[in-house]
């Protein structure tokens with residue numbers, strides 16, 4: 374009797390050293406331009422090449438401008454340099470690159486499932502902390518550091534200590550206007566930003582089973598914000614339906630046989646986890662962060678600081694500092710807080726369903742005067758699909774900017790960033806100080822909530838616009 378996490382791990386651990394670390398075989402590796410330059414350089418310096426070139430895909434995402442002229446104009450010299458470096462490195466090593474002009478380009482964690490690159494039961498790594506996103510496909514997926522990236526490229530293996538397992542069982546169902554993002558924020562609020570440290574998390578239970586593939590990707594994406602590098606959902610009919618349309622190569626040819634094998638990929642019993650947390654989805658309402666960690670969140674009807682004063686002195690001073698940064702008063706009603714910018718996008722919430730949810734709120738309405746609202750699709754595929762079904766037009770008619778795909782204002786490396794003091798309703802995953810630009814203030818929420826906030830000009834519960 375064991376967990377899904379342990380089963381996939383055991384199938385990939387090919388050796389154990391004296392320290393107790395396992396050498397884990399890596400099936401797939403994703404590369405982006407920010408964390409790879411040193412890895413390519415050290416691989417070259419050690420005289421290695423790619424051990425298995427078909428197991429890697431590279432994409433430009435963090436630094437890419439989201440303006441229409443980006444193929445001819447990358448104003449930031451550092452961004453241009455990182456983009457050129459990945460182009461050079463992939464050419465030199467024979468790694469597939471989805472470059473700026475590729476119709477499939479997009480945020481690394483958004484494109485990987487779209488390409489059918491991530492299969493249930495596989496191991497997938499990327500030099501990016503949000504790689505657990507891909508665990509939604511029933512894979513062990515995690516973020517690695519630059520030296521590990523070099524190691525994977527030249528050996529296809531990694532020495533790793535197996536983490537303990539944490540099962541998060543979510544019962545009940547999410548109500549209307551409540552999304553996977555709200556569930557993720559509620560869970561992080563519940564277990565804390567270090568609640569998952571040292572553990573691989575598997576999400577399961579009726580509320581997880583009811584989530585679409587895209588919603589599961591959102592949920593797993595936020596796992597690192599709870600301190601865990603691994604977020605996992607067992608493959609089921611939803612996973613198979615998603616993959617059937619997307620897998621390539623041998624997995625396509627042998628799909629039905631593979632599907633039978635994937636059906637065995639599940640945790641035998643909830644008691645097999647080292648730790649178990651139970652959570653009721655019916656208690657979740659649309660949430661928004663007010664502080665500078667993803668755990669600092671409350672319902673839109675709530676108050677800054679949860680309306681309580683923590684007994685712990687260190688926590689009290691942390692909150693004081695974060696509220697000073699955020700320009701908020703403890704106890705202030707969240708719904709009275711005005712915003713300057715709304716950002717809909719990122720690897721958390723830049724997929725088609727996210728844009729549908731935001732467009733359902735924005736349709737036939739107008740962005741409030743003085744608010745800048747951006748919609749940045751997570752990939753070229755998302756962009757084209759959103760245009761084909763009329764979502765882009767809904768946004769444009771409502772006064773939102775419709776941009777080219779990339780990480781954009783999630784991290785502000787590409788020129789899309791907040792000015793000091795600006796306040797943003799954002800569908801991304803991190804609200805740390807200066808994350809979206811020096812002095813910028815981030816409020817995390819779902820795409821429907823970001824659209825609602827853009828329309829009203831203050832932090833707004835999306836249910837006010839959904840009938």
Ligand SMILES: CC(C)[C@H](C(=O)O)[C@@H](O)C(=O)O
Pocket residue numbers: 407408435500501502503516784
């Ligand atoms: C730049 C990159 C390596 C980084 C990460 O590791 O996650 C970024 O994607 C982020 O979201 O902070």
Ligand code: SF4
Pocket residue numbers: 434435480481482501503719720721779780781783784801802
């Ligand atoms: S969208 Fe944001 S969180 Fe995701 S990979 Fe890009 S910068 Fe990181």
